[in-house]
Amino acid sequence: xxxxxxxxxERHEADVxxxxxxxxxxxxxLGLKGTNVGCDTSSCxxxxxxxxxxxxxxxxxxxxxxxxxxxxxxxxxxxxGALHPVQQAFHENHxxxxxxxxPGFVMATVSLLQESPNPSEEEIRLGLEGNLCRCTGxxxxxxxxxxxxxxxx
Amino acid sequence: MxxxxxxxxxxxxxxxxxxxxxxxxxxxxxxxxxxIPLLRLRFxxxxxxxxxxxxxxxxxxxxxxxRIAIGALSRHCDLxxxxxxxxxAPLIAHVAGEVGDPQVRHRGTIGGSVSHGDPASDLGTxxxxxxxxxxxHGPDGERTIAGTEFFTGPFETALGQxxxxxxxxxxxxDGGIYLKHVRRAQDWATVGVAAARVNGxxxxxxxxxxxxxxxxxxxxxxxxxxxxxxxxxxxxxxxAEPPTDxxxxxxxxxxLAQVLTRQALEQL
Numbered sequence: 028x029x030x031x032x033x034x035x036x037e038r039h040e041a042d043v044x045x046x047x048x049x050x051x052x053x054x055x056x057l058g059l060k061g062t063n064v065g066c067d068t069s070s071c072x073x074x075x076x077x078x079x080x081x082x083x084x085x086x087x088x089x090x091x092x093x094x095x096x097x098x099x100x101x102x103x104x105x106x107x108g109a110l111h112p113v114q115q116a117f118h119e120n121h122x123x124x125x126x127x128x129x130p131g132f133v134m135a136t137v138s139l140l141q142e143s144p145n146p147s148e149e150e151i152r153l154g155l156e157g158n159l160c161r162c163t164g165x166x167x168x169x170x171x172x173x174x175x176x177x178x179x180x
Numbered sequence: 181m182x183x184x185x186x187x188x189x190x191x192x193x194x195x196x197x198x199x200x201x202x203x204x205x206x207x208x209x210x211x212x213x214x215x216i217p218l219l220r221l222r223f224x225x226x227x228x229x230x231x232x233x234x235x236x237x238x239x240x241x242x243x244x245x246x247r248i249a250i251g252a253l254s255r256h257c258d259l260x261x262x263x264x265x266x267x268x269a270p271l272i273a274h275v276a277g278e279v280g281d282p283q284v285r286h287r288g289t290i291g292g293s294v295s296h297g298d299p300a301s302d303l304g305t306x307x308x309x310x311x312x313x314x315x316x317h318g319p320d321g322e323r324t325i326a327g328t329e330f331f332t333g334p335f336e337t338a339l340g341q342x343x344x345x346x347x348x349x350x351x352x353x354d355g356g357i358y359l360k361h362v363r364r365a366q367d368w369a370t371v372g373v374a375a376a377r378v379n380g381x382x383x384x385x386x387x388x389x390x391x392x393x394x395x396x397x398x399x400x401x402x403x404x405x406x407x408x409x410x411x412x413x414x415x416x417x418x419x420a421e422p423p424t425d426x427x428x429x430x431x432x433x434x435x436l437a438q439v440l441t442r443q444a445l446e447q448l
Contacts, residue, residue: 028188044185045185045186045187045188045229046182046183046184046185046186046219048182048183048216048220067181067220068217068220069213069216069217069284070366072281072283075283078286081257081286082282082283082286083283083286083287084283084284084287086220087212087213087216087217087284087287088212088216088287089188089209089212089216089229091188091190091231092209092212092231092233135282135283138282138286139282142282154282156281156282156365156366157280157281157282157283157284157366158281
């Protein structure tokens, strides 16, 4: 099926199989390997991207469903050589260990802070419940989100 | 994991969706958050997916006489913050806000969730408890299915092959409570118990206690006869045939149903 998707501001036209999951379209067709596939069962959140500004698990979205949408991946956050404020906050708070889950956590955080600009610690933990860190480095991730929220004020 | 190949058609209207469903092994796709995991595991292998995800006319919550009408394509995140629900059926808003996680709630729809027919479904159990009616459209037009008739078996509903759920209607209900026990965060409920005051009585619903969401009729009758919450709750598992699986044995579930029902009734 012929589709047109805007990814990180760039329009892409492609002819894809209906069964192609968005995560694999981003990784394999567009070469955007920042979107990691972890569990492949909608659980871990590593593949989180934004569709029209809202966080989704791209392993659970068919590419054809995203036809006509605006997709943002981790590669689309930084601009002009400067990290996105959420990326910067993760960097400063050492909010990662092995780093595999990090793109998903960053994208989920961007969406969370859009919906809830001043989240409490509990709201942050609940807001990121769709993302798993196998290194269990949650504490610094929460710190990073708090710091990103403060920086945005 | 990669789904088996299927064809894909995007329906531009309810009527077009009904027509497309006429094909054997065709299946509806709304948000996809029940179906796509099954496709990936190849537990579901439809020949055609009929995508109704863009029928935005089915995305609404509105007051309709003495009832609240919820469009089937309303997403969980829409319902969680909906002002009409928050005022007139807050239990639905509360439970929709606890489905899955934010990413799931951005895509998953209430109609898709209940049409999936999971016996441990939180929202299915809430709708059954609130005496919801389910409105379906098919080749013969519109029909209304009573909540008690909607869930017919594990992952089965009263919807026909060419029918789609378009709306759910619930009465205005103040308060209400849903308690569930999960083994790990985000698991499906091992057992869930809903309780709400509906039309002068107390309705009690159970998730995970059988092949479909259930009403705890013995509890409701005991309460109507003036029993205390503790005495009524002792009858929570009566007539239920809970499964034994990795989340718990049938005996454990029966025990949980009684404990959660007592807690729910005491907090109601």
